Amino acid sequence: DDKQLRLQQLQEMIGLSQSALSRLVGRLEAKSCGALQRHICEDDRRGIYTRLTPLGEEKLDRALQTFHQVLQSILGKEHLQREFHFLMGKI
Template sequence: MHSNRSNGLLTNWLELANIGAAINRRLEEALKEEPGLSLNEFYVLHFLSLNDKKKLRLQQLQEHVGLSQSAMSRLVVRMEAPKCGALRRNICEDDRRGVYTEMTEIGADKLERGRRIVERVLQESVSSGELPTELQSFMSRTAVEPAK
């Protein structure tokens, strides 16, 4: 009896993980086309946008996005490079050792274009019927926009 329940939980979890992975792949492909971001780059810009000053310490971004310190550092370096220009680093006035990553105007523009893409892909996923009923109901709830 216990193993049947465990198998059911595992089966449900794997189905959910597969649905999430498929949607992530579609998001990645759509964002790469326009505005030329990876999904993790989009997440970095999204989490920066939630901060009043549009800047966070690298460690805070790492926690939000779920990348290792080295992976986050490489990602931020790519996003700061002139080819992308979405981020810039600032030294903290209070703690000279502290470094903040801040979104630029270019980053804000990429984020806005990316949000429209993400919204479209997620809406297509919800309306296509590919999600289990419970997940479709959860995703269809009206999200509350964070205070600006």
């Protein structure tokens, strides 16, 4: 709900090494990108959280729109019909 995860949780979800994830988060956190914001866990000072910023949300929304448009253009109805006929011919 608050669009944040512990870095350890994020690492487990996406399968990157700790150092690779740290570099990635650092790049997404940099002023030139501004998509993420890192902060220390108040309950456990060893824990580090990363939070999606409003700018990060906008960038994510735009990326998802582009992703869906590309998928739609590639997997449009005509393409799926051609693939279906091709696969049926192989059976």
